[in-house]
Amino acid sequence: MDMRVDGDSPDLLDSFKYIAGGINSFSQPLRMGISQSPTPALNRFTDTASQIHQKKIVNIFPSDRMTRFYSSSDAGIIFTRISETLQQFLVPYKIHQKLLKIVFSTVDRRKCQLHGEISIQRATDECHIVLFRKSKGDPLEFKRFYKAIYNAVPDIIAM
Known part of the structure; x- marks a missing residue:
């Protein structure tokens, strides 16, 4: 045109x-x-x-939970070791023996509240899954808290 x-x-x-x-x-x-x-x-x-x-x-990127570990120890031994570790870290907690759960409440490095629970589930006859769940607080601080507990109880972690 x-x-x-x-x-x-x-x-x-x-x-x-x-x-x-x-x-x-x-x-x-x-x-x-x-x-x-x-x-x-x-x-x-x-x-x-x-x-x-x-x-x-x-x-x-998997969506699997990264705050858990497996243990071949008995549930009572797992409760004992985790509660001893929480006492060493001066973290107040409550044990619910029937539910196989430990509920904790603490503060993180920034003095903010951090609440969660640690539950033990039977995976097989010889193996338990120890799950850490955050109910309140910073996810990065919760991950640091989990790593501190994880590194403090290497004797109950199954590799």
């Missing part, structure tokens, strides 16, 4: 390209072979390349 206005040079008019009702500026060259991105309405229900990449990343 050629539109000429009086005083326009042919070189200037040739630099304009008319494509599907839109005008590309002469300062921005037309790139052939590159499709324009779809409108947001069309893109709403389809996955883009970045969304597909994000879905693959999610599968790399």
